[in-house]
Amino acid sequence: MINQDPAWHTYYAVDLGASSGRLMVVQSDGHKFHIETAHRFPNHSTLINGHLYWDLPRILDEIKVGLRKGFELSPQCRSVAIDTWGTDFGLITRGGALVGLPLSNRDFSSDEVIDRVRAIIPDEELYGYTGIQFMRQNALYQLVRMQQTHAWMFDPAERLLFLPDLLRYILCGDMAAEYTIASTSHLLDGRTRDWHPEVFSRLGLPLHLMAKIVEPGASIGTLREEHATELDIPRLSVRTCASHDTASAVAAVPAIEDGQPWAYISSGTWSLVGAEIPQPLLTPDALRSNVTNEGGVGGTIRLLKNVNGLWLIQRLQHDLQVHGTSVDFSGLMEAAGQAPAFARFINPNFIGFHNPPSMMKAIAKFCHTTHQSPPESPGEFARCVMESLALAYRDVLEKLQNLLGVHFARVHIVGGGSLNSTLCAWTADACGIPVHAGPVEATALGNGLVQAIADGIFSSLGEARRAIGASFPCTIYQPRDCELWVRQVDRYREIVNRR
Numbered sequence: 077m078i079n080q081d082p083a084w085h086t087y088y089a090v091d092l093g094a095s096s097g098r099l100m101v102v103q104s105d106g107h108k109f110h111i112e113t114a115h116r117f118p119n120h121s122t123l124i125n126g127h128l129y130w131d132l133p134r135i136l137d138e139i140k141v142g143l144r145k146g147f148e149l150s151p152q153c154r155s156v157a158i159d160t161w162g163t164d165f166g167l168i169t170r171g172g173a174l175v176g177l178p179l180s181n182r183d184f185s186s187d188e189v190i191d192r193v194r195a196i197i198p199d200e201e202l203y204g205y206t207g208i209q210f211m212r213q214n215a216l217y218q219l220v221r222m223q224q225t226h227a228w229m230f231d232p233a234e235r236l237l238f239l240p241d242l243l244r245y246i247l248c249g250d251m252a253a254e255y256t257i258a259s260t261s262h263l264l265d266g267r268t269r270d271w272h273p274e275v276f277s278r279l280g281l282p283l284h285l286m287a288k289i290v291e292p293g294a295s296i297g298t299l300r301e302e303h304a305t306e307l308d309i310p311r312l313s314v315r316t317c318a319s320h321d322t323a324s325a326v327a328a329v330p331a332i333e334d335g336q337p338w339a340y341i342s343s344g345t346w347s348l349v350g351a352e353i354p355q356p357l358l359t360p361d362a363l364r365s366n367v368t369n370e371g372g373v374g375g376t377i378r379l380l381k382n383v384n385g386l387w388l389i390q391r392l393q394h395d396l397q398v399h400g401t402s403v404d405f406s407g408l409m410e411a412a413g414q415a416p417a418f419a420r421f422i423n424p425n426f427i428g429f430h431n432p433p434s435m436m437k438a439i440a441k442f443c444h445t446t447h448q449s450p451p452e453s454p455g456e457f458a459r460c461v462m463e464s465l466a467l468a469y470r471d472v473l474e475k476l477q478n479l480l481g482v483h484f485a486r487v488h489i490v491g492g493g494s495l496n497s498t499l500c501a502w503t504a505d506a507c508g509i510p511v512h513a514g515p516v517e518a519t520a521l522g523n524g525l526v527q528a529i530a531d532g533i534f535s536s537l538g539e540a541r542r543a544i545g546a547s548f549p550c551t552i553y554q555p556r557d558c559e560l561w562v563r564q565v566d567r568y569r570e571i572v573n574r575r
Contacts (some may be wrong), residue, residue: 078112078150079103085533088114088146088156089523090139092239093321094345095390097117098518099142099151102524104455106533108549108554109524111517114149115142118158126185128431130164130239132174133230136246140307143299147309154531157317158247159324159523161261161346162370167285168235168245175229178239179222180484182431189217200202200363206274207266208259209368211382212427216262219281223417236285240319243562248297248314253287256323259371264289264447266356266369292318292373293530299516315530317523318353318373322348322380324522325372328515332547333538336555339473341503342518345387345466347424349472350380357479359462365475373526374537379479381472382423388461391435396454403454409457411496412462415544416563419456420448422464423572446574462498466506466563469566473507486510488550490518497553504553506561515548 121128168176265272276283325342356369385427432438440450494513534540
């Protein structure tokens, strides 16, 4: 229930993911947090003439529905902020028109552009500039490809805005680039926290399109009068949060300040496996491990690696539904638990799993190619994915521990995956350390948390995290069958390295 006590301050958090979006009402009294769902809606990219686009007008309509419902739940809103996934962007003309629909990063699956960039700026140089993991969907590679396939879009454009910045511009009219979302682009200087001119000049990219960078929690403006009138709500204050959804999720990790190193997994469509550090790590070892240095809240850096996540399970469910077998998530996890253990493994980040027409066929093909028997039942497919994810997490955490010279005392799993007891238990077993699961709505809470800090409700990120921990107790999974999992590590790595 919404707190009507004036001591509780209200913030609207628009949290947009690749498969769903929501507007959450986040409240805090400076000691605890409360969260309520005002509106949820499905989200997906749309295939048009061979390309995947985001339906921005529909997304905007859903956000406006959420604002109206949020106002009905709690009208005394202090501000609203938006977070989304990284890398994707839109272009705006001088007159404020959208230049086409934003392309989806899952439209981009070729290594050819990465090779073209590498021929101009070697990996060592580019990593030294940006500190970002080499991934084909990064905005840098999308821009280089657009020069070849969609060059016409640059001609009328005045600004390039990443998705949360673009939606915020539509709501309030101010063009700004929030730091955490900008940091995912492979275009930002990891040290100066500004656009890296060398990257733009050497690749011939349009630096003049890039907006001024602002910090999380910045006051940007107020809701446009046309939207306020349409929705019959006040002209709400619009702020930035940590606009990259992972940055918001990490901000809400309820990490106790006990001096022990900890790691996190922001688990959803993607799994973001990382640690929080004070400065970018741009060493040759970091480059060899292909870890990324993305911006966080309060001057922190998120040293992490992207691992394909529950997208694999979502696509399995889609395939099963297409073939007339409807299995909900809990049913699929129950079937996975009953399937034979360690029968086969996949590389979750294999390019063939990025956006295949059929995930089941893609997994079966991977198994054939790596001389493993392919799964046959839904449970066998799901078990293969879940065990492979847990071992992929172990791989990343070991790399991070070696880079940082620490041993993690625990790993926090936040986001939708924190509700998946199978994933949490197997991750604890595979990694050999306790898993602290929750909160599930970490991203929306982190969105509201940054607004609350900017509003003066909390004096620091640590203070706000303590309030998160007091409000949403974690479920702790202790490692159990570690020796069984350790015996699979070498076999998993050998299979992954075959492709």
